[in-house]
Amino acid sequence: MWIRTKKQGSSPAGRLTAALGLTVVALAGLTPAALADPAPANALTPAAIDRFMDDYLEETGLPGAVVAVTRGDDVVHTAGYGHSAGGRPMTGRTEVPVASLSKSMTALAVMRLVEEGKVNLDRPVRSYLPEFTMADERAARITVRQLLNQRSGMADSAFPDLTLPQAHTLKGSVARMRGARLAAEPGTRWSYHNPNYFVAARLVEVVAGEPFADYLRTRVFTPLGMAHSRSVDSTTDMPEDARGYVRAYGRVVERGHPRWFTAGGHGVVTTADDLARWLIAQNNGGVAADGRRVVSAGSVDVMHTPPKGERYAMGWSLGEANGDEEPPLQHTGQLLTRNAIQILLPERKIGIAVVSNTGMISGDDSAGIADGLRDLAEGRSPEIREPFTMTADWVLAALTLLALGLGTLGTVRAKRWALRAAGRPLWRAGARALPYAALVALFPSLPELMGLLMRREGTLDQVLYVWPALYIYCAAASLAATVVIVVRAVHTVRTVRAARAC
Known part of the structure; x- marks a missing residue:
């Protein structure tokens, strides 16, 4: 670095002053920070994350996203980039719907009841929720664990939830399944089906004796310090009514979202700051960032461990491992105009969450962003992976x-x-x-x-x-x-x- 100084003349006093000035400047530069090696470009730092995100938005035309990255019980970075469908700048405090990331939060609410001795995972759901009936006698055998692991036998092929009139309450969402049949014997087949988590959320509010949204707030969000998180009943209750964008021919088109019932399955609205608190507790065995234990390490292990031969646990699934490292835990969340992802790297104690305001398939930006952030977390230069x-x-x-x-x-x-x-x-x-x-x-x-x-x-x-x-x-x-x-x-x-x- 070149340092320009004012000319002092050629007198002894001038030369001494110049020499002293250069010495002071030189000594000022010999601070520990200056002596330390600068962080490499592929290090997981706020600056590196910002650079990657700025490049991603510029190259792909993504309108906006929020990001949360944690390591151990520390927040590495939370931030927002771009703008919402309403034109407002996105920040770490911007409220965003996280769609099916909500399932892991519903599972934690159930585990709180398990630890209180009010629910047994291996008892039939109907023993806690008599109103849960279907036009299939096998439904009486569905256990709470099978609901959360998506192995209840319920499936879209037998009950196409999103093609039918949508419920308005959790009680109504359970009642409308009375005429439905199962697609498989309970416990024999995995099938991703949102109503599993509608039933789980209804179970929570019946057993707890209070609305599901209230229980989630007081027993999950508040203890974790997630002060700006809530559960809503439908997409019309979400910020901007879940309005976002879809991709078409290299452009993004703003679109409103149809009304979907969401409570329990995909209804949480939160912020990047709160997602960081959520990730910390998941990586630290149920201990919040402030040291408060919200749920036991054993319960977290149950939620993170798929049944033998499966890859899906309670709102989490096993991802692809990198080399000899332990496979990551992850879950995606998708609305028609939004998508999200959360990833845990167990060996590194790193958590990553991304929510973008583009829809499923046409704009799966969150997964591409998360891959780039994982590159940084594992010491690689991040690649920009455009939606296919x-x-x-x-x-x-x-x-x-x-x-x-x-x-x-x-x-x-x-x-x-x-x-x-x-x-x-x-x-x-x-x-x-x-x-x-x-x-x-x-x-x-x-x-x-x-x-x-x-x-x-x-x-x-x-x-x-x-x-x-x-x-x-x-x-x-x-x-x-x-x-x-x-x-x-x-x-x-x-x-x-x-x-x-x-």
Whole structure:
């Protein structure tokens, strides 16, 4: 570093003054901080996190996100970046919905009741919640543990929750399952299903004798110091009504969120500052940042340990290990316009939480950000992993144009096709129409195809949120195929009539 000093002249006094000045400057620089090696660029520091996040937002166009990173019982960094759908700058105190990260918090509420001796994990749910009935006698055998581990036998395939009218209360959410059947014998199969946690939350409020949101606040959030966290009943009770963004063709489009019932399964609203407190307790065996024990280490271990042969525990799942390190624990949270993730690196005692205001699949930014922060935590230079739809959408755009082009060409040539088909057996014309018929069926069957991919049942309108470019491609391909079939049929009928008239 060059230091510019005022010229003192060539006299002995001037030279002495200059020498003393340089000595003072030099000695001032020899502080312990200056002598220490600067933190490498790939160290997990607030500055490195900020640099990575700034680069991520610039490269991907992500509107906004909040981040919480902890190590042991220390907060490494909490911050917000970008802006909300309402245009407000995001900070560490910005309220954000964390969707299914809520499940681990509901599980902790249940474990508080277990430690108080009010609930036994291996007793049937119905022994605490008689109102829990289904049109399947096997439901009487579902245990509390099976609910929390998503092994109750309930599944979207038997009760497609998000395609049905939504409840308004936890009591109503349990009551509407009375006509539902199970998809499997309790305890035999894992299936991710939000109503498992609606039932768990209703169990909490019945056993505790108070509303679930109140119990969660007084017995979980307040002891952990999470003063700005709460549970809400629906997306309409969330900040900005859960309004956020979806990605399409390299751009983000602001969208409102339909009303979903959320309590217990995906209804917690919190902040990055509070998420840091949550992560600390998870990594420290149930001890809060201020040293207060909220739940026993044994209970935390139960919540973090999947059943034998499974990867899902009580609101947590095993991730992919890096080398010889212990696999991380993690869970994602997804709304149509928001997504979130929390990760624990047990050996390093590091916790990472990210919430972004883009929706599932079309903008899974939180998972990409968390991967970059994990790179920093494990001493690697972070990579920016763009949501795959930022590339896939352009492939779908090309396929959409191709479908429309081929449809136009098929329509123009329909008369010629009909003339050729008139002299052939009818079955051959029908066989040649089958590929077009398959394309016609593609669009209305899109929810089922996406359901197979995501193991969740949804609606056509929800697909437009989840992946707009795929929706547009399927709609265009089905429309083009429909037009070709109709125009060919019209020309074929005319050709046959003309031939008979002759």
